[in-house]
Amino acid sequence: MISSVLIIIGLLCNSARAEWTGDSTNHFYSNAVITDMHVGQLDNSQYFCIKAQLTNNNTISACSVQKQGKWGWAYEILFSQAKLFYSTGQRVRLYIQHNVWTYSKFYNVFSRNALAGLSSCSGQSTCFGPAYE
Secondary structure, three states, rough: OOHHHHHHHHHHHHHHHHOOOOOOOOEEEEEEEEEEEEEEEOOOEEEEEEEOOOOOOOEEEEEEEEOOOOOOHHHHHHHHHHHHHHHHOOOOEEEEOOOOOOOOHHHHHOOOEEEEEEEEEEOOEEEOOOOOO
């Protein structure tokens, strides 16, 4: 009986700490334009990286690796959306987790940043999806 209760409590606690793109531990950059894109393979996993122009004229890069990191499960949809936004030049909100990738030959060329999500933007101040102060 006690072990059943502990299992239920454990399941409830784990679901309360779900990985979410909109989590405040991730950084977001609104009204960015994806200017460059690269695809390849790393450790038997597909990957892609994007570079985006930010509104302050800086750039930021981030990558998604299919079978690595906590965002690996979202690889296919992120890849599909990144291709769309890259080809159309539409403004987007990028959700990025900093300092994820540790393979130096990889991050020296691309980035340590993992792409955690993408949202469309319609205008200079309106992007769909989570945002926080």
